[in-house]
Each structure stands twice: as structure tokens, then as C-alpha cells.
Amino acid sequence: MSFHIEVITILLNGLQQGAIYVLLAVGLSIILGTLKFVNFAHGALYLIGTYAGLLLALDVNLTSGLLAEWGYGQLGLGLGYIPALFLVPVVVFVVGLAMERLVVEPFKNRPDTDQILVTFGLAIIVQELFRAMFGSGSLPFSQPTWAQGAPSVPFLSAIPISQWRYYVIGITAVLVLIVYLLVEYTDFGLVVRAGTRDPEMVELLGIRLSRPYLLVFGIGAALAGVAGVVGGPLNPVNPTIGNEILVPAFLTVVIGGVGSIAGAVLGGTLFGITQAILVSTYSAWAQVGLYAIAAIVLLLRPQGLLGEEEVAP
Amino acid sequence: MSLLEVDSIDAYYGESHILRDLSLTVEEGEICALLGRNGAGKTTTLRSISGAKPPTVEEGTVQFKGDDITGMHADDVAMQGISLVPEERRVFANLTVAENLEIADVSRNASNTWRRRLTSTGQSMSTDQVYDDFPRLRERKTQIAGTLSGGEQQMLAIARALKQSTDLLLLDEPYEGLAPQIVDDVESAIERINDQGVTILLVEQNAAAAINIADRAYVVDQGATVFRGSADELRADEQTREQYLGV
Numbered sequence: 186m187s188f189h190i191e192v193i194t195i196l197l198n199g200l201q202q203g204a205i206y207v208l209l210a211v212g213l214s215i216i217l218g219t220l221k222f223v224n225f226a227h228g229a230l231y232l233i234g235t236y237a238g239l240l241l242a243l244d245v246n247l248t249s250g251l252l253a254e255w256g257y258g259q260l261g262l263g264l265g266y267i268p269a270l271f272l273v274p275v276v277v278f279v280v281g282l283a284m285e286r287l288v289v290e291p292f293k294n295r296p297d298t299d300q301i302l303v304t305f306g307l308a309i310i311v312q313e314l315f316r317a318m319f320g321s322g323s324l325p326f327s328q329p330t331w332a333q334g335a336p337s338v339p340f341l342s343a344i345p346i347s348q349w350r351y352y353v354i355g356i357t358a359v360l361v362l363i364v365y366l367l368v369e370y371t372d373f374g375l376v377v378r379a380g381t382r383d384p385e386m387v388e389l390l391g392i393r394l395s396r397p398y399l400l401v402f403g404i405g406a407a408l409a410g411v412a413g414v415v416g417g418p419l420n421p422v423n424p425t426i427g428n429e430i431l432v433p434a435f436l437t438v439v440i441g442g443v444g445s446i447a448g449a450v451l452g453g454t455l456f457g458i459t460q461a462i463l464v465s466t467y468s469a470w471a472q473v474g475l476y477a478i479a480a481i482v483l484l485l486r487p488q489g490l491l492g493e494e495e496v497a498p
Numbered sequence: 499m500s501l502l503e504v505d506s507i508d509a510y511y512g513e514s515h516i517l518r519d520l521s522l523t524v525e526e527g528e529i530c531a532l533l534g535r536n537g538a539g540k541t542t543t544l545r546s547i548s549g550a551k552p553p554t555v556e557e558g559t560v561q562f563k564g565d566d567i568t569g570m571h572a573d574d575v576a577m578q579g580i581s582l583v584p585e586e587r588r589v590f591a592n593l594t595v596a597e598n599l600e601i602a603d604v605s606r607n608a609s610n611t612w613r614r615r616l617t618s619t620g621q622s623m624s625t626d627q628v629y630d631d632f633p634r635l636r637e638r639k640t641q642i643a644g645t646l647s648g649g650e651q652q653m654l655a656i657a658r659a660l661k662q663s664t665d666l667l668l669l670d671e672p673y674e675g676l677a678p679q680i681v682d683d684v685e686s687a688i689e690r691i692n693d694q695g696v697t698i699l700l701v702e703q704n705a706a707a708a709i710n711i712a713d714r715a716y717v718v719d720q721g722a723t724v725f726r727g728s729a730d731e732l733r734a735d736e737q738t739r740e741q742y743l744g745v
């Protein structure tokens with residue numbers, strides 16, 4: 186493979202991996218910025234998105250876990266990938282709404298440490314529940330046959346990257362743009378931005394924040410679900426993927442700047458590309474690279490790349 | 499019936515008992531001043547009226563237009579027609595001037611699913627009206643509110659409150675930190691708003707300036723009312739002024 190093709194391949198792989206981080210980080214970041222809630226169960230939403238996507242898109246043959254023992258080894262609706270792409274965000278949005286009401290709302294005014302404990306506990310419960318039900322082994326979730334090869338357009342066809350990866354990048358770009366427009370140009374977004382700064386003042390203007398907050402959490406959850414369903418076919422699918430992706434997702438938020446959508450995009454892309462470069466050069470250092478970047482960014486800019494400097498309210 | 503009747507309220511921040519059996523009334527159409535030195539309980543009184551928490555009101559009632567609004571959620575109180583310009587202005591520093599005004603319309607905007615029931619009969623000013631009242635704000639529409647001067651932020655906070663449906667405007671130290679020239683501007687804005695039919699409860703450290711435009715005044719000390727009367731009576735009452743206001 187010629188050098189420039191190799192470089193482009195690495196960059197595109199990095200963009201695609203970064204897109205998954207971006208989808209998770211945008212949700213985490215607006216939830217942290219707006220609700221001031223630290224959600225360590227965000228990875229669980231990713232996990233749910235992946236499994237929901239798998240079971241909606243394909244017929245699955247389970248070989249271990251309680252479902253198999255109970256005789257439900259043949260599972261899955263087999264609706265295909267496209268319906269799954271539309272249904273998963275809806276499913277995870279609803280899961281998110283329930284979570285906001287049952288977990289976030291009661292713990293919203295508690296210290297960060299309480300929020301971390303309760304959401305991390307929840308994440309582990311979800312993980313173990315999935316392990317019990319579906320077994321700990323990896324389940325086959327392949328890319329759809331129609332998206333496996335390189336796209337048959339001039340130039341890109343020479344680059345060994347499947348169409349699915351381009352779709353991941355494209356879907357992420359569209360969704361992040363939609364969220365950005367919502368936040369910048371609607372009344373909902375105006376309330377969210379003002380509430381980020383001074384929630385009490387917003388309520389004094391006659392606006393009850395619990396409803397926009399619920400929606401913010403639902404949107405963040407739906408984005409994590411999308412990350413799960415588009416990322417599922419690119420990685421092994423097993424019950425630990427949710428908690429494994431939590432750390433890079435949080436690091437993305439922190440280096441991008443809490444509450445900043447553009448920061449999440451920048452941070453996620455930076456991480457994705459760094460990781461892709463390291464994987465193809467010094468692959469043992471791929472994870473370490475993320476921490477190194479995070480440490481350097483935070484040393485130079487504690488508020489993150491695009492975060493606002495902390496100002497007294 | 500008075501527009502606002504605060505009847506023997508006791509308010510607490512957690513365990514600490516701040517307002518003790520405090521009563522006051524505000525009549526429709528007037529400017530009523532609420533005076534007292536630092537820590538007397540003026541802000542606590544306004545927060546108790548507007549539903550901001552803390553404090554919690556554990557005894558007594560707050561009635562507005564004859565309805566009991568004690569302990570009501572702040573957004574519901576706002577929808578009854580009470581607007582607060584809080585201490586230190588609290589403009590949304592990350593939004594533009596225009597957005598700061600726009601957000602006051604959101605609660606009334608029928609297309610919003612989180613709309614509250616509006617029971618206020620008060621008038622709300624259009625953006626054009628508040629810009630006419632505060633031309634400086636019109637010039638600075640697109641400026642980020644955090645970069646406005648103190649006086650401009652005060653104008654913006656008042657303008658924002660007027661964009662709500664307002665029957666009663668609660669002003670918490672609107673002159674604080676302003677140069678004398680700007681105090682005059684804000685003062686004439688307050689009088690103009692009052693002429694347009696908005697009732698005003700004015701909290702001030704600057705007692706002289708407040709008495710200047712008020713019809714009536716209350717003085718609070720250690721969470722209790724120690725004087726009530728007309729502005730002229732307070733002007734004549736040297737002992738109260740010296741003991742509680744230091745003027």
C-alpha cells in the first residue's frame with residue numbers, strides 16, 4: 186500500500202473511532218454542563234444501544250447465558266440494519282427518560298461523589314445483568330453486507346475502509362449538527378444555555394427546568410444509543426464494552442471542555458486520530474496515548490480546549 | 499385588598515431563623531421601599547415572596563391578589579405576575595443582550611411544552627418597548643451580556659423583568675455599585691415603569707435615594723419590621739433613620 190493511502194486510511198479510521206467518542210461525549214458533556222450531573226452510567230446506555238441494535242437488526246444465536254438456558258437461544262427480530270438505526274435511538278431515549286426520573290432527579294443536588302457512586306453502581310448492575318442474560322462471550326455483530334466493501338466511487342475505492350465506517354462518520358456529523366442547531370437556535374436551547382449558567386434565575390423567569398432537563402438527558406442517552414448501534418459492528422460485542430468506553434468518553438469531555446459541543450467534537454476527533462495513529466505504529470501504546478494527551482491538555486488548559494473559564498456565578 | 503400581603507412570616511435558612519414574624523403590604527400602583535442595613539433580611543424577604551429557595555417560609559402567609567402563594571415554586575410565582583430583579587443583577591453572562599430579553603418570553607410562548615399556566619393579568623412589554631425605555635440596550639443587542647458595564651447590566655436585568663407579565667416588580671438594590679449619574683438613569687426608569695402601572699417593591703441600602711421616589715416605606719432590622727409609614731413620615735423620623743439606616 187502506498188504511503189499516502191496508508192496515511193488517509195489511518196486518518197479515516199481515526200475519524201470513525203473519534204465519531205463514536207464524539208457521540209458519547211456530546212451527550213455526557215451537555216448533561217454535565219446543564220444538569221450538573223456526573224453520569225457514570227453513560228457507557229451502560231452505549232451497551233444497551235449495541236445489544237438493542239443487534240437484537241433488532243439480526244437473528245442471534247445465543248450459546249450461553251440464562252436466556253439460552255431458558256430456551257430463548259434463538260433471539261432477535263431480524264429487521265435489518267436500517268430499521269435498527271432508527272429504532273435504537275428511540276429505545277435508548279426512553280431508557281434515558283426513565284433513568285432521569287428514577288436516578289438523576291433524586292440525586293441531582295447531591296455531591297458529585299454520590300452521583301458517581303450511584304451511576305457507577307448502576308453501570309455495573311446493567312453490565313452483570315447483560316452478562317447473566319446473554320453470556321460473557323462476544324456475540325457476532327457483523328457489518329451489513331451492503332456496507333462491507335470500500336465505496337465504489339473514484340479514489341475512495343482505493344482506500345481499504347468499509348462503507349460502514351463512512352456512514353458512522355456521516356451519521357455522527359448530522360446528529361451533532363442537529364443537536365448544535367437545537368441548542369443555538371431554539372427556545373429549548375436558549376433555556377438550556379441560560380440554565381447552565383444560572384438555573385434559579387431561569388425559574389424566576391417562569392420556566393420550570395425539570396422538563397428541558399429531562400429532554401437534555403433523553404437526547405444524551407439517544408446519542409449514546411446511536412454510538413452503540415453504529416459502533417457495535419466495528420468492535421467485539423460483549424457486556425464489558427459499556428464500561429470500557431466510559432473512560433475515553435469522559436476524557437473526551439474533559440479535554441474538550443464541559444458543556445461545549447464543539448469541544449466534544451474536537452476532543453473526540455483528536456482522540457480518535459491519535460488512537461488510530463498509535464494502533465498502526467506502536468499499538469501497545471494506543472490507550473496510553475489518550476491519557477498522555479489528556480494530561481497535556483489539562484496542564485495547559487484546565488478548562489479544556491473549548492471550555493469557558495470558570496467564572497463565579 | 500392589597501396587591502401583596504405578607505402576613506407574619508418566619509423564614510429559615512436551614513436551622514437559622516432569619517425573618518421573625520415579618521409583615522408588609524404593597525398597594526396596587528405604589529412604589530414601596532424596603533430598607534434596612536446589611537444582613538437585616540431584605541433579600542430574604544424578596545426571596546420568600548418570589549418562591550426562590552432557600553429560604554423556607556415555615557410560618558405565616560404570602561398572598562398575592564388574594565391568592566395564597568406561600569411556598570409556591572418560583573416559576574409558578576413568576577407566572578402569577580411577580581418579577582424579581584435580584585441582587586447582583588444575574589443577567590445570563592453567556593447570552594447576548596437580545597437573548598437575555600428573549601428568554602423572558604419563553605414562559606409565555608404557547609409553542610413550548612414546558613410552559614406554565616399564566617395567571618398574571620399584568621402587562622408585559624414588547625422587546626421594542628423595552629428598547630425604547632433603555633436605548634443603550636438596543637445599541638448593544640448583539641453584545642454578550644457578561645461584557646456589559648454594571649449600569650448596563652442593571653438596565654438589562656430590569657428590562658428582562660419587564661418582559662415578563664408583570665404586576666409587581668421586586669427590585670433588590672438596583673443602585674448598588676452604580677455611579678451617581680447612572681443612579682439617576684435607573685431611578686427615572688423605575689418611575690417611568692411605575693407610571694405605566696407596574697407596582698414596585700424597592701429594596702435599597704441607599705435609603706435616601708429610595709425614599710426619594712417611594713410612596714411608603716418599611717424598615718426591617720434583624721428580620722422584623724421596625725418602621726412602617728409614608729415616605730414623608732420616614733423622612734421626619736430622625737430616630738429611626740439614625741438607628742436603623744445610619745442616615
Ligand SMILES: Nc1ncnc2c1ncn2[C@@H]1O[C@H](COP(=O)(O)OP(=O)(O)OP(=O)(O)O)[C@@H](O)[C@H]1O
Pocket residue numbers: 511514516534535536537538539540541542543552585703
Ligand atoms: N443562603 C443563606 N444561608 C444562611 N444564611 C443566610 C443565607 N442568605 C442569607 N443569610 C443570612 O440571613 C440574614 C439576612 O440576609 P439578607 O441577605 O436577607 O440580608 P439583606 O438585608 O439583603 O442584606 P444586604 O443589604 O447586605 O443585601 C443574614 O444574617 C445572612 O447572613
Ligand SMILES: [Mg+2]
Pocket residue numbers: 540541542585670
Ligand atoms: Mg440583600
